[in-house]
Amino acid sequence: MSFFMNNAANQSVNMQNMAMAEQELEMVSDLFNRIVSSCHQKCIPKTYIEGELNKGEAVCIDRCVAKFFEVNKSVGTKLQQMSGAGLPM
Amino acid sequence: MSFFMNNAANQSVNMQNMAMAEQELEMVSDLFNRIVSSCHQKCIPKTYIEGELNKGEAVCIDRCVAKFFEVNKSVGTKLQQMSGAGLPM
Amino acid sequence: MSFFMNNAANQSVNMQNMAMAEQELEMVSDLFNRIVSSCHQKCIPKTYIEGELNKGEAVCIDRCVAKFFEVNKSVGTKLQQMSGAGLPM
Amino acid sequence: MDFSQFNDAERNHLQRVMEQKQMKDFLKLYSGLVERCFTDCVNDFTSKALTSKEEGCVQKCADKFLKHSERVGQRFAEANAEMMK
Amino acid sequence: MDFSQFNDAERNHLQRVMEQKQMKDFLKLYSGLVERCFTDCVNDFTSKALTSKEEGCVQKCADKFLKHSERVGQRFAEANAEMMK
């Protein structure tokens, strides 16, 4: 995401757009944080024998992220069908 | 809660009232969310055999909500006695 | 923290300072709340035989707070080394 | 909460506040439901795709939670009305 | 935090911020205590009213938590003062 800070001075900031963009950023980072915590729970035993990820943990994380996205999609579809609302899914 | 949007234009909004009203709305919705999560924990087994609520779960939910309100009241009374503060309970 | 509300009227409030001060207050209270919840988990059995703290619980709380601060420091050092950023630790 | 104490402009303001809050609550319901049903239903990481058992569990978990939340809403409203008397 | 670095107007501002925060923290203490003591003490859903055992447990749970929180506060202040040296 590269930014060009040149003739910004004389342009106006549409606060409505900014609020929408900030909400989308918030949603993406919330989804990320929930995957980090859920997949830590599922894939990382609490014995902490070493600080590196071993093979099994790494493979589990990859599959866990993929499955979380699937659940995210199927619950999203269910809620959209029910509410008929256009959701920034 | 029905709203009449007629001659609103020329009236002023007392922000102090609005902040108080918003805080009360926040408290009511926080209480609701805590009851939903506590009573799900107490009444809904995680086996999810079917999507409907069965008789036992429905009866448990009704009793759970009633008991939660009782605990809410008794802890509220205790805190008010201790702090002597007038609380928007 | 004693405050003198005398000639405040004609002084300006530097909002940058206020934001920093508020963030530091937020961090101190967040740390306190996390210690209260973690040390309750570690030191207070859920049987609640009486409302007072017994000897063992009191001693456990003192040691738990001390150990939490140690962990707070060692994780802080690790993150600072890794990110090289000056952190309001 | 008794809305009659507010004038129309204030009621408009509160209406907008509540609409924003409803949107935020809906997104919280959504993300909470995904996390809850993932935790309760998905435990097999021998493959990248949901098993049919897991998919079925997620659907029932979501349906059950929504029915549960609806019933709590009814009892909640009744209990609140009771308190207002 | 060293308050001497601020002028009176700034100290007034911080004072108001802290009063709002104290009110918010008190409401968080209250709702957290209700949820914690309900979870730890209420497990019998064969009736709608709290049993005397449950009511007793809630009172002791709340008292114990407040005493616990008070003691953590003392040790916390000491540890913080230690760090400021």
Add this chain to the structure above:
Amino acid sequence: MDFSQFNDAERNHLQRVMEQKQMKDFLKLYSGLVERCFTDCVNDFTSKALTSKEEGCVQKCADKFLKHSERVGQRFAEANAEMMK
């Protein structure tokens, strides 16, 4: 998110918002990591100082979590890119 739809002033604004968010996220990572590794590693309250076993566990727990979080970040970016197609 497609940034080309915004003008330079808006992109500057979002850049500042994201920098503040990154600072807040970093502090959340820090406080979350302290709480998680304390919970998982510290269980011996017969003394006030961390045992060497506890200290070692905290270091590995923190390293492991950061490696875990990094790997999730990679898979997350790939999955998001996949969805944008």
